[in-house]
Amino acid sequence: MSREGAEHALRARADERDRISGDLLDLESHTTYQLLKGSSLRGATQRRWASAQAALAALWVLHDAYRGVLRDAERIRATRSRMGAEQLAELTALLAGPSVVLKAAAKPVEQRSLLPATDERLTLDQTVLRMDAAFQEATDALAEIDAAWSAALPGLDAAATDLRTVTGLRDRLGEPLDLDLTADELSRMRAAALEDPLGSPPAEHELNRITTLLARCRADLEQALRAREEYGRRREDLAAALDRVRAAESDARLAHGAVVVKIALPPQAAPRSAMSELTGELDALDVSTEGWLRRAARLTALERAAREAADQARTTAKALYGLVARRDELRGRLGACQAMAVRKGRAEDQEAARLYERARSLLWTAPCDLTKAAEAVALYQSSINGGGR
Incomplete structure (x- = not known):
């Protein structure tokens, strides 16, 4: 190398070293990297991360040797303001020759030979290429594991939030609703997703089943809570609805009386009254000691039955007059x-x-x-x- 070429190469290598160091610092501060460092992994994820860690360990060995060569080159350049031929030759050998020495790794005795182990020598360019390959292997592993976590955890987090909501509603109402099995299933699925997201992602059908179950429980509990808070008003509305049933059934009886003298009707055409059953259920609700889950379902069913009874009575009256x-x-x-x-x-x-x-x-x-x-x-x-x- 000429003096100008050597100085330019040294500056370029210094910039390269700073960039590589920055990339390695970014890797170590990556959220997924930090999580993996403290995680208990297993299965496919453990194997993938172990391979990535081995690549990172090799990368750091290469990086330390690479930086050592650049320190030696910078020391030689700093000894004199204008390099002599000897310094220039040394600098050229460091920057362009196989100056990065990788010591032969110690092997288990069963893998050793009596011949001396040979150190590996690389140029700076070869060292950077090998570091880049190790870096890519590590970042690929991070990306795979992060993608698996990103796919699995949001659904599990949402289900856990639903479970907390349902548990709160259950406790608020004092209902004997057993959620332990669901909580255990979610805990098991979350642990599996955290420890081995590549090999044990949550089964979609299992998570959907739990999500559906929790949604149904939440809807039932919210309905029960509304029923408890609105029972007085809804009871008044029911009493009014029963009055409408009573009136509609009276009209149906009048229609039957007016039509039966004009049109021959079978015995089963006589209007039937639902009032006794409806009022009996309302009275039973008033004194019921059941939980609000059950009472809410009965209240809703009674409201629906009252509407249907009134509609049926009106339909019967209309049908009777339709015969005339x-x-x-x-x-x-x-x-x-x-x-x-x-x-x-x-x-x-x-x-x-x-x-x-x-x-x-x-x-x-x-x-x-x-x-x-x-x-x-x-x-x-x-x-x-x-x-x-």
Whole structure:
């Protein structure tokens, strides 16, 4: 090397050394690196991290030897303001030659030879390449383990938060809800994810099952808490709902009474009352000593049953009055068919007349058998259109 070339190479190596040192400091301060240093690992993660640590150990040996050569080069350059030929030759050998010496590693006796162990000599460029390969192996391991933790821990953390929320609600309500098994499962899954994220990530179906269970428990407990806090108001609303049921059932009975004299109804068409069952359940809720989980479910079921009973009574009344409307529709249809028979000149037909009289008798007889009346009208209509029985 020329003097200018040697000085330029020395400056470039000094910059390279500072950059490498900074990268190594960044590696050691990396969050995942710090976590791994203090973690108890096992399985695939333990093997991956052990390999990375071996690479890092080799890297630091290389780094120390590399820095030692640069210190020697800087000492030679600092001895004189203008280097002589001897100093320049020494500096060139350090910067461009195989100046980095790696001492032969001590081996177990069963692996030794009686021949002398040979030290390895590398150039600075070879040393940097080997350090970079070790650095990449270590950072690759960090990235893999960090990615595995990032994939596993958020779901487990969310489930743990849900468990704490559910536990708090349970304690607030004083419910005998056993969450020990769920807590143990989460603890086991978290320990496995922390100790071996590469080999033992949490099974998605197991975590989903726990998450679903906790969500259902939370919803039930929140419903129970609302029921306890709102029971007075909801009871008043229930009493009003039962009044609506009572009124709707009364209308259904009136409708049945008005229709049964006009339309032939089977015994099962008589409206049935749900009031006794509903009021009995409300009274039982008032004196119940059950926990609020059970009482909330019963309260919600009673509210739903009251709505359904009122809807059913209104539907029954509407259906009953609809039977009268159906009779009237059949009467109108019979009259239209008779007019059609006159237009077609079949009004005097003996069979058609007989069918008309039968349909008319059924429709104007109280109570009317709607099924038979509808069949009679259909037969009459068929006969005047050229059909027959």
